[in-house]
Amino acid sequence: MLKIIYGDIIECDNFIYNPESYFNRFRENEWLTDSFAVKAIKDIDNSTVISSNIIESEVLGTIPPQYLSGGVKTLIMIYNRPDLIFNATWCGENCAQTLLDIGKDKDIIINLEYNMAFPESNQEVLILNSGDVIYNTGDLELEGARYIDKNVSYKGGEVINER
Amino acid sequence: MKGKIQFYFKNKKRSYSFTLNRNITIINDFSGTGKSSFIRDLQNGLLDVKGRRHILKSDGYRVKILNDSNWDSIYDGQHAYTDTIFFIDEQNPFLVTQKFAKFVTNTGAYFVIITRAHLSQLSYSVEEIYEFDYDEDKNLYTLKPKYDLLCNDIKSKYYLGYKSNVLPTLIMTEDSGSGFDFFKCLGIDCIGAGGNSKIYGKVKENLDKNLFVVGDGAAFGAYINDLVRLQGHDIRLFLPESFEYMVLKSGIYYDKNLDDVLRNTWKYVEYKEYSSWERYFTKYLIDISSDTVIPYKKSGFRKGFLQKGNIEKILDSNDLSFLNIAGELQASSDESEITSSKSIAKMNII
Numbered sequence: 001m002l003k004i005i006y007g008d009i010i011e012c013d014n015f016i017y018n019p020e021s022y023f024n025r026f027r028e029n030e031w032l033t034d035s036f037a038v039k040a041i042k043d044i045d046n047s048t049v050i051s052s053n054i055i056e057s058e059v060l061g062t063i064p065p066q067y068l069s070g071g072v073k074t075l076i077m078i079y080n081r082p083d084l085i086f087n088a089t090w091c092g093e094n095c096a097q098t099l100l101d102i103g104k105d106k107d108i109i110i111n112l113e114y115n116m117a118f119p120e121s122n123q124e125v126l127i128l129n130s131g132d133v134i135y136n137t138g139d140l141e142l143e144g145a146r147y148i149d150k151n152v153s154y155k156g157g158e159v160i161n162e163r
Numbered sequence: 164m165k166g167k168i169q170f171y172f173k174n175k176k177r178s179y180s181f182t183l184n185r186n187i188t189i190i191n192d193f194s195g196t197g198k199s200s201f202i203r204d205l206q207n208g209l210l211d212v213k214g215r216r217h218i219l220k221s222d223g224y225r226v227k228i229l230n231d232s233n234w235d236s237i238y239d240g241q242h243a244y245t246d247t248i249f250f251i252d253e254q255n256p257f258l259v260t261q262k263f264a265k266f267v268t269n270t271g272a273y274f275v276i277i278t279r280a281h282l283s284q285l286s287y288s289v290e291e292i293y294e295f296d297y298d299e300d301k302n303l304y305t306l307k308p309k310y311d312l313l314c315n316d317i318k319s320k321y322y323l324g325y326k327s328n329v330l331p332t333l334i335m336t337e338d339s340g341s342g343f344d345f346f347k348c349l350g351i352d353c354i355g356a357g358g359n360s361k362i363y364g365k366v367k368e369n370l371d372k373n374l375f376v377v378g379d380g381a382a383f384g385a386y387i388n389d390l391v392r393l394q395g396h397d398i399r400l401f402l403p404e405s406f407e408y409m410v411l412k413s414g415i416y417y418d419k420n421l422d423d424v425l426r427n428t429w430k431y432v433e434y435k436e437y438s439s440w441e442r443y444f445t446k447y448l449i450d451i452s453s454d455t456v457i458p459y460k461k462s463g464f465r466k467g468f469l470q471k472g473n474i475e476k477i478l479d480s481n482d483l484s485f486l487n488i489a490g491e492l493q494a495s496s497d498e499s500e501i502t503s504s505k506s507i508a509k510m511n512i513i
Contacts, residue, residue: 089253
């Protein structure tokens with residue numbers, strides 16, 4: 001299930017604020033050639049995986065994985081490390097469907113500091129700020145707007161919204 | 164710093180060209196559109212001190228990339244950066260802090276910020292939020308506005324809803340100052356939201372109404388994204404630069420530079436003094452009205468200003484005549500100040 005913490009996280013265990021940097025340092029080679037990553041890199045970055053260290057971009061030419069977009073790096077990290085909480089503000093709204101898709105098969109928690117627009121679907125999404133389950137992803141924006149400007153702490157499975 | 168700045172950067176593979184119209188330019192775009200590549204290209208270009216592989220033009224202003232690793236030292240030495248264009252990639256934690264807002268105001272520098280975050284501690288214009296536009300044939304990146312005006316008529320700055328003569332059932336202003344006083348006179352239900360950050364919540368509480376929401380476009384940038392998502396509801400979002408801008412347009416007050424100030428505001432706003440065009444318009448209006456019979460004040464109109472004629476002038480000059488319901492204007496009837504001995508040469512009060 002996809003679970004979202006909206007707002008500016010000030011305290012949280014297993015939270016990765018900068019998933020791009022984390023990807024650059026800790027990614028594993030086989031993640032890039034996995035079918036998930038190959039598809040995400042094609043869909044989001046319009047690029048083709050040649051090998052675990054070579055990507056062919058239509059705009060940038062031949063690039064290393066470090067030159068992938070922050071959004072696609074974040075998606076790859078979320079997919080491969082569901083035990084961590086990633087700041088998905090790095091993901092543009094063109095990543096929203098992929099986030100929902102990951103949430104269909106895996107329990108993931110993401111943080112959003114902006115009100116990402118999700119495509120309409122009946123997929124359940126848990127908003128940890130309120131504990132509410134949203135049954136129509138089109139309603140997520142209305143809920144997200146309530147918490148975007150909050151400072152939040154996440155401890156012991158509970159979000160404390162401040163400010 | 165003040166004025167428009169033409170920015171151009173070129174390396175062997177691609178080029179970037181755009182105009183900085185105000186002190187804060189936001190680039191908010193999908194993933195994979197070249198934002199981080201731009202910063203990387205610029206960083207490499209700045210290292211190419213002799214300019215052998217890059218061309219960088221910035222109207223003579225210094226260009227600097229601001230990030231987490233140099234933020235503290237630059238903040239401490241901020242007095243040295245008043246003539247600088249700072250480029251900031253997304254997800255630098257300092258971006259959302261009050262300290263950064265203070266830095267923006269203290270230096271009066273220009274900032275190009277790549278971000279999706281709500282930078283609610285900054286005042287930036289809806290018009291200065293952009294996406295990248297890429298011309299594949301020329302390998303050229305330019306900027307295009309992220310939020311389009313619904314109407315090409317520059318008098319009618321609607322970002323949501325429609326330009327229509329249908330009367331709203333509720334007008335919502337940003338706060339309870341002079342803008343609220345003005346719209347309250349129209350005989351239509353009117354509420355103040357209590358600040359830009361509260362507008363979204365108040366709108367949500369009133370979705371059953373035909374809403375006309377008025378905000379200061381010059382400082383509304385952090386809030387536009389949530390509101391435009393409310394497409395499909397009966398809401399019109401009207402964002403002139405500010406209410407003071409509306410009053411200046413009306414011609415009620417006179418100054419020899421007024422026309423140029425309104426048309427070419429960018430020539431006049433020094434960002435070390437004014438954090439946004441909204442602040443500038445307020446000061447300018449206060450100044451040019453100061454020796455008139457009814458000097459302007461932001462917290463609420465002085466007695467005698469809200470006469471029928473003045474209200475109609477403000478409505479007409481801002482393309483809001485449809486809000487003038489015949490016989491409903493709750494104008495002030497007190498004319499005592501207008502007939503005082505003070506000079507009325509700078510006013511065109513009806």
